[in-house]
Amino acid sequence: xxxxxxxxxxxxxxxxxxxxxxxxxxxxxxxxxxxxxxxxxxxxxxxxxxxxxxxxxxxxxxxxxxxxxxxxxxxxxxxxxxxxxxxxxxxxxxxxxxxxxxxxxxxxxxxxxxxxxxxxxxxxxxxxxxxxxxxxxxxxxxxxxxxxxxxxxxxxxxxxxxxxxxxxxxxxxxxxxxxxxxxxxxxxxxxxxxxxxxxxxxxxxxxxxxxxxxxxxxxxxxxxxxxxxxxxxxxxxxxxxxxxxxxxxxxxxxxxxxxxxxxxxxxxxxxxxxxxxxxxxxxxxxxxxxxxxxxxxxxxxxxxxxxxxxxxxxxxxxxxxxxxxxxxxxxxxx
Amino acid sequence: xxxxxxxxxxxxxxxxxxxxxxxxxxxxxxxxxxxxxxxxxxxxxxxxxxxxxxxxxxxxxxxxxxxxxxxxxxxxxxxxxxxxxxxxxxxxxxxxxxxxxxxxxxxxxxxxxxxxxxxxxxxxxxxxxxxxxxxxxxxxxxxxxxxxxxxxxxxxxxxxxxxxxxxxxxxxxxxxxxxxxxxxxxxxxxxxxxxxxxxxxxxxxxxxxxxxxxxxxxxxxxxxxxxxxxxxxxxxxxxxxxxxxxxxxxxxxxxxxxxxxxxxxxxxxxxxxxxxxxxxxxxxxxxxxxxxxxxxxxxxxxxxxxxxxxx
Numbered sequence: 001x002x003x004x005x006x007x008x009x010x011x012x013x014x015x016x017x018x019x020x021x022x023x024x025x026x027x028x029x030x031x032x033x034x035x036x037x038x039x040x041x042x043x044x045x046x047x048x049x050x051x052x053x054x055x056x057x058x059x060x061x062x063x064x065x066x067x068x069x070x071x072x073x074x075x076x077x078x079x080x081x082x083x084x085x086x087x088x089x090x091x092x093x094x095x096x097x098x099x100x101x102x103x104x105x106x107x108x109x110x111x112x113x114x115x116x117x118x119x120x121x122x123x124x125x126x127x128x129x130x131x132x133x134x135x136x137x138x139x140x141x142x143x144x145x146x147x148x149x150x151x152x153x154x155x156x157x158x159x160x161x162x163x164x165x166x167x168x169x170x171x172x173x174x175x176x177x178x179x180x181x182x183x184x185x186x187x188x189x190x191x192x193x194x195x196x197x198x199x200x201x202x203x204x205x206x207x208x209x210x211x212x213x214x215x216x217x218x219x220x221x222x223x224x225x226x227x228x229x230x231x232x233x234x235x236x237x238x239x240x241x242x243x244x245x246x247x248x249x250x251x252x253x254x255x256x257x258x259x260x261x262x263x264x265x266x267x268x269x270x271x272x273x274x275x276x277x278x279x280x281x282x283x284x285x286x287x288x289x290x291x292x293x294x295x296x297x298x299x300x301x302x303x304x305x306x307x308x309x310x311x312x313x314x315x316x317x318x319x320x321x322x323x324x325x326x327x328x329x330x331x332x333x334x
Numbered sequence: 335x336x337x338x339x340x341x342x343x344x345x346x347x348x349x350x351x352x353x354x355x356x357x358x359x360x361x362x363x364x365x366x367x368x369x370x371x372x373x374x375x376x377x378x379x380x381x382x383x384x385x386x387x388x389x390x391x392x393x394x395x396x397x398x399x400x401x402x403x404x405x406x407x408x409x410x411x412x413x414x415x416x417x418x419x420x421x422x423x424x425x426x427x428x429x430x431x432x433x434x435x436x437x438x439x440x441x442x443x444x445x446x447x448x449x450x451x452x453x454x455x456x457x458x459x460x461x462x463x464x465x466x467x468x469x470x471x472x473x474x475x476x477x478x479x480x481x482x483x484x485x486x487x488x489x490x491x492x493x494x495x496x497x498x499x500x501x502x503x504x505x506x507x508x509x510x511x512x513x514x515x516x517x518x519x520x521x522x523x524x525x526x527x528x529x530x531x532x533x534x535x536x537x538x539x540x541x542x543x544x545x546x547x548x549x550x551x552x553x554x555x556x557x558x559x560x561x562x563x564x565x566x567x568x569x570x571x572x573x574x575x576x577x578x579x580x581x582x583x584x585x586x587x588x589x590x591x592x593x594x595x596x597x598x599x600x601x602x603x604x605x606x607x608x609x610x611x612x613x614x615x616x617x618x619x620x621x622x623x624x625x626x627x628x629x630x631x632x633x634x635x636x637x638x639x640x641x642x643x644x645x
Contacts, residue, residue: 016483017490024496028503141575141627143582145602146620153613272494276583280606294502294587302502306495313492 007322014318021310025303026070030063032299079307080300084293089304092289097308098179099167100278100285103208104270106182106201111209111216111270112263118217119259123224140214144273148207148280155203162203165282168196204281208273212266220259227255257324264320268313388636391629395449402446406439410596414439418612431601431615432608440596441622447591448598449626451508452577455515460570462516463523468562470524471531472554482528485521493518494580501589508591511584519577526569527562534561564641572634575627582623598623 037045037053045053054060061069073079079089118136121129139147156164167181182201185194227233228251236246278287286305293301398405408414413434414426421429428437470481500514534540540557548556584590585599593600601619608615 013486013490017487020487021491024491025499028499032503032505138624138628141631142624143579143586143599143620143627145583145586145599146617146624149602149606149609149616149620152609153617157610157613268492269494272492273583275494275498276586279586279603290498291587294498294589297502299502303499306499310492310495313495314490317490 003326006325010318010322010325014314017314018311021307021314022071022074023067025307026067029070029299029303074307079304082293082298082301084296084298084301089301092301093286093304093308096284096286096289098285099283100271100274100287102167102180102182103201103204103278103283103285104267104274107205107208107270107274108212108267110205111213111266114209114213115217115220115259115263118213119220119224122221123228136210136214136217139210142210143276144207144211145276145280147210148204148277151203151207152280163200164203167200167283168193204277204283207280208270208277211273212270216259216262216266219262220255223255223258224251227251230254260324261320264317267316267320271309271313382640385636385640388629388632389640392633395445395626395629396453398442399446399449402442406436406442408436408439410435410440410443411594418608418615420612421614421618428618429612429614431605432612437615437618440601441598441619444596444598444601444619445622445626447508447596448578448581448585448623451512452574452581452626452630455512455519455577455581456570456574458516459519459523459573460566462520463525464527464559464562464566466520466524467527467529468531468554468558471528472535472550472558474532478528482525485524488518488521489525491518494583497580497584498587498589501584506589506592508597511581511589514589515577515580515584522573523566523569527566530562530565531558534558537561568634568638568641571630571637575630575634578623578626578630 037050037059059066077090079093081087082089082092085092114136118133120126121132126132142150151162152164155162181197182194185191185197233246233250236250241249274285275287275290277283278285279291282288286309290302290305292298293305413430414436415423415430415434417430417432417434419426419430421427423429426436426438428441430436431440466481466485470478496518497511497514500517501511504510504513535558540553543553543557581590582599585597586603588600588603590597590600593604598619602616605616
């Protein structure tokens, strides 16, 4: 039962961070002297219309009251209106989010696979492993936009192996129900479109995955090295336990906590890094939306997107923390 | 950590394990006398020469960054030759961009911004983090708890996104971007310094100083802070790489210096349409960022190896 209390504490801390996020974004809005009325009504509105809109939005109230109005709006799903698209930000986010989610999840799986390969090639001394690891070390020092750009040049312009932009050759074919082109293609029974979607996913996902893969791989490698060097492994060997059993029952379970924490952290980082990759590959997701909104100083859109992505980041970290402590009760949150 | 001291290279490590397991004539009872995994840390291979080489690379880059105005051959903002000249052209080592500006000069000046601003961010975050960390670590009690909760909240927020939001709110310009990154950068240092301070404060020599009658400020100044310097240097040097990357990414999104002025990330973003015809124009600034990050990472590792014994 002690972990019920721990989960409760973690949830409380999660709420505190979420609240802090909203306070921060509200504070930034104040600092930026952003005027939502100009956003919705335009530059040529009459003074009466402006005054009416200000009264409606409660903009002349004191700061604290305005914050609670803002918070209340957030809880109702009101993230403001985009100056650029003239739609409610929440609607824009709903439209663009599935594309980013698909890209990030695919990149995440790829990163985990690469991380395991990195760690295994080191610990198990795979031939040529050092070369592969050296390449990964170099690639991880590259900014993700460079990886994307070089990927487009090499694999699209020169070799023509992979497409250089977009999610699908002919995007009008799939829209529902999930917004994930891969899943939608499978649901519609169109294997050709499924392959095409994967084809489009691979390059941007790789660009996004390399950095996290190296970071997670390094932590996994040092955890594996620390575990395999531990005394209890020698005991198991002396006991006569075979390699496979040692790996399964002792090494893997004891090596997992640190890389798992790293993996959880990087899922969140990926949601932030997706902005750059989407720009390079013209991937129509939330990142591209944020990028274009930043260019036009569309504050509500950027703030709303950051809020959504921030909530996902913070919540996924909290879930990883809870899972960690459930898996290994010796771990505390500090 | 003793295993690390014994094996300097992978070859030595393998030779060692082979010597210990197959040196005698005892029949093995374990069906796997030589497991597939080996102990030791071959990735710490190198030696003192390599460490100082990395540190000197760091120095070279810093020198280039400081002297950039004198090292750039052409004015980075004015067209200097024919447009889209490729790498290796006669007067332009790295070619020219679509307007005809010399790319080598643009990269050198852009490097100045990326490197020096990153170093400034790390230094300032270190100072801010040290102040908070030392206070939290030495005073302890509720002050410590409050400060740690505060840093925890900051650390839980996604750094790149919050930096974007702050930079957008403050407006364009490199100074605002620097402030934006500082806001999210310092909590990392505060936590590490505070942990180190607590470790040092519990050591006998601090207790002895207190018993000899030293006041807390004196203890902080002469005992705790000097003891915490190696960790601080290691943490800072390991962090320069990610600072350079974050700065370049924000610059890619338009949050950096104003347009005609060269900056590595922005130069890449603004010339993406040249990808198919003159690929080196967007690629070269990105490669410059990569080189900076590599040097920073290698130096961080080298500093860690150099100072590891002193902690």
